[in-house]
Amino acid sequence: MKVSREEAAANREHVIDVASRLFREKGFEGVSVADIMRGAGLTHGGFYGQFDSKDQLAAEACERAADNAAAKWNAIVDETGTEGFKRLVGGYLSPSRLSSPGSGCVFAALGPEAARRDKPVRQVLAKGLDALLAALARVVPGRSEAEKRKRSIAAMAEMVGAVVLARCVGDRELADEILKTATTDLMSRY
Numbered sequence: 457m458k459v460s461r462e463e464a465a466a467n468r469e470h471v472i473d474v475a476s477r478l479f480r481e482k483g484f485e486g487v488s489v490a491d492i493m494r495g496a497g498l499t500h501g502g503f504y505g506q507f508d509s510k511d512q513l514a515a516e517a518c519e520r521a522a523d524n525a526a527a528k529w530n531a532i533v534d535e536t537g538t539e540g541f542k543r544l545v546g547g548y549l550s551p552s553r554l555s556s557p558g559s560g561c562v563f564a565a566l567g568p569e570a571a572r573r574d575k576p577v578r579q580v581l582a583k584g585l586d587a588l589l590a591a592l593a594r595v596v597p598g599r600s601e602a603e604k605r606k607r608s609i610a611a612m613a614e615m616v617g618a619v620v621l622a623r624c625v626g627d628r629e630l631a632d633e634i635l636k637t638a639t640t641d642l643m644s645r646y
Contacts, residue, residue: 467498471493471498478492480559480565480566518566525587526587526591529544532544549639564623607646
């Protein structure tokens, strides 16, 4: 049965959303095209009518995750003003975020793997990182834009690193200690 252009477009968007979640939960190699299509409630055969390759879908799924994060961060900054930094850090380094990589930060979930991916994934993530850094720079103290940019990079690196370490230790007590230590450090410096 043939689907309308509107249905095909909606299906494509749904596949990107599902892939974004599944890649963050299981990694690029931990999920197959069949898994993604099944998760979207569609047939495997429909994949190649929408995407050239799994790599293309990986880039689009990472872009979706990064764009959604940037929109959320900017909304928080718009709502909270100078308290935005504390809200961003507190939310990012919360224990609940730790246990849900599928809805969390694409950098913490896929960063180490993305470094070994083809250029399209890395380009999308570079663009996404710039958007998050711009949101952070709006609320990080500093005398100049250059200083705010450097502080934003340092804060982002500490947050992503803390989540990656906390997820990989396999010990909830140590994971919580890592998150709390990074939170305290960031809050005291900024």
